[in-house]
Amino acid sequence: MPPKRKKDVALRSEDVGIEIDAQEDSGSEEEARRRARNRRAKPSPRRAKRPVSDDEDEEEEEEEPPRRKGRRGKAKVQDSDEEEEEEEKKGRKKKPVKASNRKKKAVKEESEEEEEESAEERGKNKKRGKAPSKKEKEEQNKVKKGGKDKGSEKNKRKNSGKFSSSSGSGSDSDSLSEGEMELLKEEVEEKKKLITTLRNKPWRMKRRLQQLKEAQAFVEKFEGALGKGKGRKLYAYKVMMAKKLIKFKRDFENFKTACIPWERKIKEVESHFGSSVASYFIFLRWMYGLNLVLFGLMFGLVVMPEVLMGLPYGSIPRKTVPRPLQETAMDYSVLLDFGGFMKYSVLFYGYYNDERTIGVLQFRLPLSYLLVGVGIFGYSLMVVIRTMARNANEGGDGTDEGDFNFSWKMFTSWDYLIGNPETADNKFASITTSFKESIVDEQENQKNENIHLRRFLRVLANFFILCTLGGSGYLIYFVVKRSQEFAEINQDNLSWFEKNEVEFVMSLLGLVCPPLFETIGELEEYHPRVALKWQLGRIFALFLGNLYTFLFALFDEVNTKLENEKSIKNATITAYNEYYSNYSSFYNTTDVPPLDIQPADAIRGPCWETAVGIEFVKLTVSDIQVTYLTILIGDFLRAVLVRFLNYCWCWDLEAGFPSYGEFDISGNVLGLIFNQGMIWMGAFYAPGLVGLNVLRLLSSMYYQCWAVMSCNVPHERVFKASRSNNFYMALLLLVLFLSLLPVVYTIMTLSPSFDCGPFSGREKMYEIVMETIEKDLPAFIGNIFTYATNPGLILPAVLLMVLALYYLNALSKGYQQANLDLKKKMQMTRDEEKNRRNNKDSTNQVMKDLDDLLPNRSLIPPPEEEEPPPPVVQKGSKSPKLKPGSAANGRGVNLQKEVSLAAANPRGVVNRPPGPRGGPPGNVRGPQPGAGRGRGRGGPPPRQ
Amino acid sequence: MHFCDGKITQLEWVTSKQRLPMNSSKPIRTALSFPEKRSYGELALLHGRYRELAPHLVPLDYTNNPDIKLPLSLLVSMPELKENPFRDRIVQTFSEDGQGDLSFNDFVDMFSALCESSSRELKTRYAFKIYDFNRDNLICKEDLEKTINKLTKGELTPEEVTLVCDKAIEEADLDGDSKLSFADFENMISKAPDFLSTFHVRI
Helix, strand or coil: CCHHHHHHHHHHCCCCHHHHHHHHHHHHHHHHHHHHHCCCCCCCCCHHHHHHHHHHHHHHHHHCHHHHHHHHHHHHHHHHHHHHHHHHHHHHHHHHHHHCCCCCHHHHHHHHHHHHHHHHHHHHHHHHHHCHHHHHHHHHHHHHCHHHHHHHHHHHHHHHHHHHHHHHHHHHCCCCCHHHHHHHHHHHHHHHHHHHHHHHCCCCHHHHHHHHHHHHHHHHHHHHHCCCCCHHHHHHHHHHHHHHHHHHHHHHHHHHHHHCCCHHHHHHHHHHHHHHHHHHHHHHHHHHHHHHHHHHHHHHHHHHHHHHHCCCCCCCHHHCCCHHHHCCCCCHHHHHCCCHHHHCCCCCHHHCCCCCCECCCCECHHHHHHHHHHHHHHHHHHHHHHHHHHHHHHCCCCCCCCCCHHHHHHHHCCCCCCCCHHHHHHHHHHHHHHHHHHHHHHHHHHCCCCHHHHHHHHHHHHHHHHHHHHHHHHHHHHHHHHHHHHHHCCHHHCCHHHHCHHHHHHHHHHHHHHHHHHHHHHHHCCCHHHHHHHHHHHHHHHHHHHHHHHHHHHHHHHHHHHHHHHHHHHHHHHHHHHHHHHHHHHHCCCCCCCCCCCHHHCCCCCCHHHHHHHHHHHHHHHHHHHHHHHHHHHHHHHHHHHHHHHHHCCCCCCCCCCCCEECCHHHHHHHHHHHHHHHHHHHCCCCHHHHHHHHHHHHHHHHHHHHHHHHEECCCCCCCCCCCCHHHHHHHHHHHHHHHHHHHHHHHCCCCCCCCCCCCCCCCCCHHHHHHHHHHCCHHHHHHHHHHCCHHHHHHHHHHHHHHHHHHHHHHHHHHHHHHHHHHHHHHHHHHHHHHHHHHHHHCHHHHHHHHHHHHHHCCCCHHHCCCCCHHHHHHHHCCCCCCCHHHCCHHHHHHHHHHHHHHCCCCCCCCCCHHHHCCHHHHHCCCCCCCHHHCCCCCCCCC | CCHHHHHCCHHHHHHHHCCCCCCCCHHHHHHHHCHHHCCHHHHHHHHHHHHHHCCCCCCCCCCCCCCCCECHHHHCCCHHHHCCCCHHHHHHHHCCCCCCCECHHHHHHHHHHHCCCCCHHHHHHHHHHHHCCCCCCCECHHHHHHHHHHHHCCCCCHHHHHHHHHHHHHHHCCCCCCCECHHHHHHHHHCCCCHHHHCCCCC
């Protein structure tokens, strides 16, 4: 306690002594009781307990006022004893109280408050005796940071003031008036709030404890008075439940994260290689999910029913290996080419029977086949578009939009939960990576060179690339043309090169062009993220040529097969007719028994659908092989060689020429996209292809994760991938459309094979739908379909859709514009604010100086600086503090009087810190010693 | 309930909690349940953790209220802090003398500030102190550089570090003094989406 306060008190308080004594007495009595109850404690720190016991004492008084008088005398004696003890240790503390015994009643509360405080001090003092060194230090600290202590004292005073006053109101009469109830309630609420928010105050533990105890005692007491003493239990329960809920939520979050497949793997890759590489793996995972659904559709609705309910193998020709091939049907090489048993299995189109319904469930397999084949496209289209839309909402092309990108990275990126060395390493890597990503972005932003030169270079680069693309396109066209010519010549006259010319050229282009594009792309000096997009687009264009040749070859094959089939069909029909006519003419009967031929011996057509399916499966398998081998040789072997040959080599292999491989994002993404295109196209002809692809993606995930982590090095410029994978998705969408075309074409125009597959015997595949509508659905639905397919209806519908498209497009453009405007506005506001602050800081130097001077005054606060407490709080805090003696007066009158007196009294109960000491939070930087530490705001005092 | 719950004094609290593992009479327990809203078990756990750092130094019985402080070197070896690049700063921030020696009170303080349920304001305040390496109540460029080098294990080049520091100050500094005051820091961190989720420790 600062000395000047002692003086104040000494001057003013007078006849408080008795009351205080009595209180202290009863406090110590209480103490004694407690001691008896609780033997475990060391020599009891009674004084330390003073504030609390005081309260309780008063509570007791409330209950039994008469007994009190009797106690008083005894109490005095005891008290004086105590005081003597006390004085030995800390004489100066007690003095003011004694001296203050000559004063008027009006200031009574005031001095009592002081007294209570001194009691507290004494308690502390005692403690200091226990732990001398620590306490000493503490005291020193307190002296040093006067501001803080003043604040805390203030708080203390406030609290004790409230205690005494409100307890006084309690002792005043048995029942509380409404207004006082309200006030009490308010205060209790306030205290409760203090209890709940205490932990949020940046105080030392000791101070918090003290505050807490005071507040707690208060709440304890008056909750009882207000008839809700059970609040505490309920409160504890609530706290417990809240805790449990938080824990549950956390666990649930963890569980959810754990349920995301490969999340950890991907995060690990991301932390070392950056988000761009991780984006590939995320794309791969997304693809896996999509393919799982496709697989589910295909196997659930087509393959499983056929296996379970369809005719078994060997029952009809289409489900049997032809006799000449049966010898080699199980040979490994044949199976590897998907011939033999593989060809005549449920994996391919030809195996399915054309019976309209199969099994006891009357499952319409052909219809299901067609619908699933089309549904796969429908579903994929829907998912791709939905994902694109969602990603677009999340928005952003990967540039950092936050105002505080770097500072957030700096101050919030480390996760304090990390306790595992491995995780910590990953985190370090990922933070470094993310810093590098942002640095790259920043450098790109800052770069401003000759814009004309750059433009010229870009045009030039695009020109080169267009030339390359055009050249390779022509090359492909030329080679395909030539191969068609070759196909007409006898195969034996061709050399090996001539036979495989197309494949050779294609792989050569695929090998040479991407690196070439990359080299040319460096001319453009795009941001790596943008460069990746260009690269993707260019290679995509190149690969389209690949696709084109493949489809070209395929349709050639299909056409020849179709012709071939026609002749076989005719031959079969003639054979049958011959048989019938021969039979009837021979036996002279019209009752001809069906021809009894073994299924294996039956004449059969080429079944072009199965051939196409096999083609796609082969392609997929070879693609898998090539990809995996490339990784094994190009990455793993290279890494091994570089690592181990480096010990005995003339130059540094790791830093020099071969080095380790970088992860090829564009190549991998495009590989994945085109592979998916193959799956979409092939799934209709080979239902097993989807299953194969699921396996491929699954293994690819693990394999590539391993490869990238063990054999690759991060890119030289780690860049942030666009947050939405929308560019990948857009490419995927394009491929989806491209692969949709041939399939729909075959369904709508080509006639299916006559002796294999679920649509055999029909003119076109889609007729199965018409058939179902006619035969299995009520007539009116058929009518509806007829109307719906009427051009008169379709044309307006298309028109309507176009209009809607136009409208929505315009709408979205409008929103975009509004968005941009708002962003600009926000930026402007921010800049403005910044400027304003800057200006204020620079221009108001005088004010700043004044601010710096201010705190010095707070050391000796003149009385008038203490603002009088606002009347409301005053009422609650002051009026009730009436001693039993004064209780005889009417309370209402007294109340008024007290209020007015208190207002005039500069030493009134202080409910808030005075102006200068409270200090605005902005002042924290100022060197004021008392920068509002006590309020829990403002800067902490320098420690040490 | 009983008034004695509220009457447990600070002294008692300080001393009795050290004996927790042995003594669990009810008044004490309830008194303990309120500070920090830590349950008795949590405090006991904390004390256990504290003691396990130096079993020969920290007694179970605190009757005489000995002045026990554990040195920084012991504290940063806790698994919760071991991997943290700012471990030294954290401990120093919470130690009363600024040297990194923590009494049990400081220890409880530390984990209550860093626990999941403490408030954003409190965390902000302590985070500011932690990142303020030279303790001048301002985060200046040197502080930022130290922060970055600790975060990236010094893997960025000096130019990159300078760039990042400049950008960070440019972003967050509102009063144009090229240093981050607490107000700047608070303003910046209050908008950070994952500050609360990353700035906490579970024990």
